[in-house]
Amino acid sequence: MDTLASLADGFAIALTWQNLALALLGCFLGTIMGALPGLGPSNGVAILIPLAFTLGLGATPSLILLTSVYYGAMYGGRISSILLNIPGDEPAMMTCLDGHPMAQKGMAGQALSLSGIASFVGAFFATWGLIFLAPQLVKIALLFGPAEYFALFALAFMTLGGVSSTNQAKSAFAAALGLGLAMIGVDTQTGVPRFTFGEVHLYDGLDFLVAIVGLFALSEVFIFLEHRHGNASGDAAKVKVGRLTPPMSMLKETTPTMARSTVLGFIAGVLPGAGASLGSFISYSMEKRLVDQNGKTFGKGDPRGVAAPEAGNNAAAGGALVPMLALGVPGSGTTAVLLAVLLSLNITPGPLLFTQNPDVVWGLIAALFIANFMLLAMNIPMVGLFTRVLMVPPRILMPIVAMVSFVGIYGISGSSFDLLVMIGFGVMGWVLRKLDVPLVPIILGTLLGNSMENNLRRAITIDNGDWFTLIDSPLSLVLWAIAIIGFVLPLIVGRKVKAQMHQNRDEEGAISD
Amino acid sequence: MILKASRLALAAAVLGVSALGASAEGFTPENPECIAPANPGGGWDFTCRQVGKSLQDLGLLDKTVQVVNLAGGGGGVAFAEVVNKRGDDNDLIVAASTATATRLAQGAYPGNSMDQVRWLATIGADYGVIAVAADSEIADLPALLDQIKNDPTAVSVAGGSAVGGWDHLKVLIAANAYGIEDVRTVKYIAFDGGGEAVTQLLAGSVQAFTGDISEAKGFVDSGDIRVLAVLSPDRLPGEFADFPTAKEQGVEAIGANWRGFYAPGNMSDEAYDAWVAKIADLYASDSWKETMAVNGLAPLDLQGDAFQSFVSDSVAQIQAISKEIGIIK
Numbered sequence: 001m002d003t004l005a006s007l008a009d010g011f012a013i014a015l016t017w018q019n020l021a022l023a024l025l026g027c028f029l030g031t032i033m034g035a036l037p038g039l040g041p042s043n044g045v046a047i048l049i050p051l052a053f054t055l056g057l058g059a060t061p062s063l064i065l066l067t068s069v070y071y072g073a074m075y076g077g078r079i080s081s082i083l084l085n086i087p088g089d090e091p092a093m094m095t096c097l098d099g100h101p102m103a104q105k106g107m108a109g110q111a112l113s114l115s116g117i118a119s120f121v122g123a124f125f126a127t128w129g130l131i132f133l134a135p136q137l138v139k140i141a142l143l144f145g146p147a148e149y150f151a152l153f154a155l156a157f158m159t160l161g162g163v164s165s166t167n168q169a170k171s172a173f174a175a176a177l178g179l180g181l182a183m184i185g186v187d188t189q190t191g192v193p194r195f196t197f198g199e200v201h202l203y204d205g206l207d208f209l210v211a212i213v214g215l216f217a218l219s220e221v222f223i224f225l226e227h228r229h230g231n232a233s234g235d236a237a238k239v240k241v242g243r244l245t246p247p248m249s250m251l252k253e254t255t256p257t258m259a260r261s262t263v264l265g266f267i268a269g270v271l272p273g274a275g276a277s278l279g280s281f282i283s284y285s286m287e288k289r290l291v292d293q294n295g296k297t298f299g300k301g302d303p304r305g306v307a308a309p310e311a312g313n314n315a316a317a318g319g320a321l322v323p324m325l326a327l328g329v330p331g332s333g334t335t336a337v338l339l340a341v342l343l344s345l346n347i348t349p350g351p352l353l354f355t356q357n358p359d360v361v362w363g364l365i366a367a368l369f370i371a372n373f374m375l376l377a378m379n380i381p382m383v384g385l386f387t388r389v390l391m392v393p394p395r396i397l398m399p400i401v402a403m404v405s406f407v408g409i410y411g412i413s414g415s416s417f418d419l420l421v422m423i424g425f426g427v428m429g430w431v432l433r434k435l436d437v438p439l440v441p442i443i444l445g446t447l448l449g450n451s452m453e454n455n456l457r458r459a460i461t462i463d464n465g466d467w468f469t470l471i472d473s474p475l476s477l478v479l480w481a482i483a484i485i486g487f488v489l490p491l492i493v494g495r496k497v498k499a500q501m502h503q504n505r506d507e508e509g510a511i512s513d
Numbered sequence: 514m515i516l517k518a519s520r521l522a523l524a525a526a527v528l529g530v531s532a533l534g535a536s537a538e539g540f541t542p543e544n545p546e547c548i549a550p551a552n553p554g555g556g557w558d559f560t561c562r563q564v565g566k567s568l569q570d571l572g573l574l575d576k577t578v579q580v581v582n583l584a585g586g587g588g589g590v591a592f593a594e595v596v597n598k599r600g601d602d603n604d605l606i607v608a609a610s611t612a613t614a615t616r617l618a619q620g621a622y623p624g625n626s627m628d629q630v631r632w633l634a635t636i637g638a639d640y641g642v643i644a645v646a647a648d649s650e651i652a653d654l655p656a657l658l659d660q661i662k663n664d665p666t667a668v669s670v671a672g673g674s675a676v677g678g679w680d681h682l683k684v685l686i687a688a689n690a691y692g693i694e695d696v697r698t699v700k701y702i703a704f705d706g707g708g709e710a711v712t713q714l715l716a717g718s719v720q721a722f723t724g725d726i727s728e729a730k731g732f733v734d735s736g737d738i739r740v741l742a743v744l745s746p747d748r749l750p751g752e753f754a755d756f757p758t759a760k761e762q763g764v765e766a767i768g769a770n771w772r773g774f775y776a777p778g779n780m781s782d783e784a785y786d787a788w789v790a791k792i793a794d795l796y797a798s799d800s801w802k803e804t805m806a807v808n809g810l811a812p813l814d815l816q817g818d819a820f821q822s823f824v825s826d827s828v829a830q831i832q833a834i835s836k837e838i839g840i841i842k
Contacts, residue, residue: 042552046582049562054577145718146702186587188703191677191840200593200623203586328731329708333552340559343808352735414583415590451705458702462718464666 003131010362013060014370022057022065023367027374030072035080035386037217037401039408040089040209041073041317042333049341059345059360064367066341070334071123071371074276074317075379078115078310083108083389086217086401090208091276091313093443094284096216098298098305105301108387109244114254114303115310116379117246120372121258122311126266126318127368130325134354137270137319138326144271146458147470151479152271153452156278156444159285159486170437178445181206182453189457201417208446210409210418214425215432215439217405222430224398244383246303254307257287265312269319269332276316276332277447283312289486318368325349325361540787542604545578547774549608550591552584560608560772563804564636564795571798573791588613589622596629600777603784606633611679611770614824618831619677619841627828631785632821633774634792636801637810639725641683641744641768642756643670646714647737654742654762657721658691665698671719673707673728677840680707682831683744683768684723685838687759690766696838714738725770726753727809744768749811771813771827773820789817 013019026048033044045066052062077092082099095115102111129137144152157175184195185205196202261283268279287308292298298305320332328349330336342349347357354361389397409422429439456470463469471477545568547561558580565578583591591607599605607630617627643654651657661668672680681703685696693699702719704710707728714722715737722729722738726749732738742759743749744766749756759766776788793816795801805812815823835841 049580141712142716145713145716186675188675188705191675198623200586200589203589203621204584323712327708327712329706329712336552340562343559343563349731352731414581415585454703454705458704458718461700461702462669464700 006358006362007131007366009359010364010366011369013359013363014064014366019061019064019367020370022061023068023371023374026065026068027072027075027371027378030069030074031076031079031375031378033069034073034076034078034092035088036404036408037080037086037088037213039073039411040077040333041070042337043209043411044069044073045334045337045341049337052341059342059347059357060363060367062341062345063338063360063364064371066338067364067367068371068374070338071314071317071368072375073334074123074314075116075119075375077313078119079112079386082111082115082306083386084217084220084397084401086220087212090212090443090447091280091309091316093212093277093440094280094309094313095306097284097309097440098300098302101299101301102303102306103390107301108390109383110246110250110303111306112383112386113244113380114246114250115306116376116383117251118254118258118261118307118310119314119379120376122262122265122314122316123318123368123372123375125262126269126315127365127372129266129315130318130321130368131365134322134326137322140267141271141323141327141329143473143475145473146455146462147472148476148479149271149455150452150459150470151476151483152278153448153455155479155483155486156281156285156448157452158483159282159289167436170435171441174432174437174439174441175445178442178447179449179452180445181211181442182446182449185450188454189461199417201415205450206421206446207418208443210422211425211446212443213405213409214422215429215442217401218422218426219429219433219439221398221402221405222426223433224394226430228395244387245380250303254304257291257304257307258311260290261287261308261311262315265315266319268312269316270322276313276320277444279316279319280309280313281444284309285486321368325353325364328353540603540781540783542574542576542784542787544604545574545576546581546602546605547578547608548581548583548591548595548605550583550585550588550613552582556610556612556772557588557608558582560610560636560774564608564774564792567795567798567801567804568791571795571800573794587616587621589616589625592622592625592630595775595777596625601779601781602777603780605780606774606776606788608772609775610772611827612674613775614827615677615679615682615831618828619835627824629778630775631778631780632824633776633785634789634796634816634820635771635773635813635823636792636796637805638769638771638813639727639809640749640811641680641770642722642724642726642729642740643684643687643742643744643759644714644722644724644729644733644738644740645720646717647739649720649739651720651741653757654687654759654764655691657741658688658693658764661688661699662691662693665700668721669700669702669719670721670723671702671704671710671713672723673704673710675703676701677835678703679768679770680710680723680725682834683766684721686768686834687742687744687764687766689834689837690759690764711738725809726811730809742766745811751806753809753811769811769813771815771823772810773815786817792816 030044033039048069052065077088078095080086080088081092081095082103085096085100087093087096099111184202186193186203193203264283265279268282288298291304320335323329324335324339330339347360409418459469547565549558549561551557561580565580568574569577595607616622645651670684674680681701688696688699707724710722711732713719733740740756742762743756744759746767748754748758796814
């Protein structure tokens with residue numbers, strides 16, 4: 001009951017007109033930043049830090065503004081995923097897989113509303129989890145040593161079949177390519193630069209936002225350029241918006257999905273070093289394993305394939321606040337920025353934050369609830385507005401996409417080198433689409449490759465070169481077991497439905513694989 | 514006595530500062546800008562944002578300092594940008610720390626050296642600590658170093674920097690000072706930042722932690738970890754006074770991660786003096802002392818020429834250690 005009393009105090013702090021206005025502003029700006037390719041939650045928060053300082057806001061109002069932006073961006077990322085097949089930020093990548101096919105089937109409005117609701121469910125329950133479980137959850141994070149992290153990342157890659165339903169060899173190739181790209185940069189375990197060719201810009205490795213925007217957004221523009229003679233205006237006319245709200249039956253069907261994904265995403269968020277992207281990815285591939293073992297509907301516009309990653313990534317966003325507040329260790333890129341804000345407000349996150357600064361913590365948690373309800377209230381009516389994007393003819397839309405990509409990437413890094421890398425990725429994405437190679441595993445490879453490699457090498461170094469350390473704890477054994485089942489099961493089940501899958505192969509584009 | 518001496522030094526600093534302030538009134542930056550050579554969230558980002566905010570709060574600048582994150586190459590991208598393109602920008606300062614000096618010393622910014630920029634001033638220092646989990650059997654620093662001496666494979670030391678980075682060098686400096694011949698046998702595990710390294714210490718994956726006081730402070734307060742030694746010349750003031758120094762345990766090792774700024778190499782003398790004076794005023798203010806206390810920053814008060822020669826000494830020192838352990842030839 002103490003907890004609830006503290007929460008009530010938190011609401012008393014958060015519910016002032018100024019704070020509500022800040023939350024509204026944050027939600028609105030966050031949604032837009034999330035939807036724009038290139039601008040993700042971490043940049044969104046970083047961009048608004050000066051605003052918070054200039055306005056002379058105190059600790060609680062600043063945090064309310066910035067976490068509203070954070071949650072808003074997590075909501076907004078799905079919009080461009082569904083409508084344009086271009087992920088607004090990296091956690092929204094998985095939403096492309098079923099969200100865009102739904103839009104192509106004329107269910108864009110439903111996909112947007114459903115994903116908005118799934119986002120709400122994920123974030124709402126994750127915030128409750130943050131309240132009641134934060135102290136206990138910290139203990140989970142402490143169970144994960146380098147060996148367990150390696151097993152977790154291996155699990156993510158071994159269930160990769162969940163992403164690609166047609167040609168397994170091509171998705172394995174894509175993942176390998178991604179892992180290879182992740183190797184670029186200074187190796188932290190030895191301090192030696194790898195594949196940098198003396199170029200100082202490459203020392204920190206490739207920025208995966210640059211990779212995403214190049215692979216998805218620019219390659220989309222290139223494909224359009226290639227086809228512009230044929231169906232430049234016809235393409236847009238084909239897409240219907242459809243009804244705006246999902247039918248009850250669809251909500252009913254996706255409820256168990258949301259529940260499962262929320263739990264998975266939340267846990268992934270709690271682990272520092274895993275983060276929201278892994279949350280949405282594991283939610284999607286596990287859900288597919290569970291409800292769509294034959295690979296019949298996922299990837300072709302299954303509402304459950306939209307609900308799973310959205311509930312997962314928003315739950316992970318809430319989960320990532322647990323280690324940030326309780327350990328001072330950021331669980332994702334955005335929480336790293338929020339951590340810096342806390343520090344510059346003279347608040348030291350860590351085990352004692354809850355006792356030393358209860359007003360800040362509970363004010364923040366109350367703000368999360370407020371932002372979450374605001375976002376739901378804002379997003380559902382705005383679905384109609386968002387879907388208008390589909391009405392814009394590609395000959396106008398595509399130049400805008402290209403422009404936003406360039407401005408967004410330049411705005412983050414301020415370096416023209418990144419623009420060249422982005423164009424390189426754009427060309428690569430265009431070629432790979434021609435070859436029918438799925439793009440999502442490439443991003444996953446670059447995103448997770450470094451952590452996976454570093455944790456493997458840390459584990460081996462700690463145990464003086466003994467490989468058995470990888471299966472030394474019960475937790476890592478469990479993770480390996482899930483990974484192996486996830487890898488082997490579809491091979492057995494898959495054989496039975498091979499004929500069916502063969503039939504479907506030609507009808508699908510590379511991304512929706 | 515020590516307290517008195519530092520008070521005197523402080524008074525002298527304040528006087529010196531006001532003198533400088535008077536001479537430098539000619540220049541006010543029009544669009545003050547601070548480059549943080551890393552993504553938002555790190556130490557350099559903190560340096561820029563906190564100093565920018567405090568400069569404005571104290572009325573030392575009437576405009577908001579625009580913070581630009583120019584990540585890449587461990588600060589090398591920003592360094593090259595400042596040297597090549599913004600060499601005479603009078604409104605620009607860049608956050609730096611021991612990591613900058615380390616990379617300059619190890620030649621990790623290809624084609625760049627410390628003489629290409631003007632070093633402004635420090636805003637404090639984070640002294641290195643070596644810590645273990647609260648329930649560890651290791652009692653003090655010599656006990657830890659003895660274990661490493663007898664069987665280097667038995668002790669893993671975790672830190673937040675890459676191999677060859679400052680967290681790694683600190684533990685090697687201590688090992689070296691204790692008489693461990695081949696410091697390369699010390700098992701160092703690199704994590705992504707001090708927070709992750711501490712977490713792994715708590716998880717029991719590693720036996721010891723090397724990092725900065727600010728990274729360890731929260732966990733010391735909560736009783737989760739125990740500081741074996743702080744790598745400062747004397748005991749630190751205030752709440753850190755309980756930490757024994759390495760020196761008093763017979764290990765002559767000092768490691769300070771200073772935080773400060775450099776400016777473009779062709780900044781005018783007028784602008785350089787004005788920036789030095791502003792940062793010095795900031796350093797002398799009470800609100801900055803509060804900030805330093807909260808964030809575990811220890812006093813390190815160097816400006817202008819004094820800072821310039823300090824950086825050059827520390828580059829030479831790091832070069833010597835790095836050669837010894839074979840990180841550079």
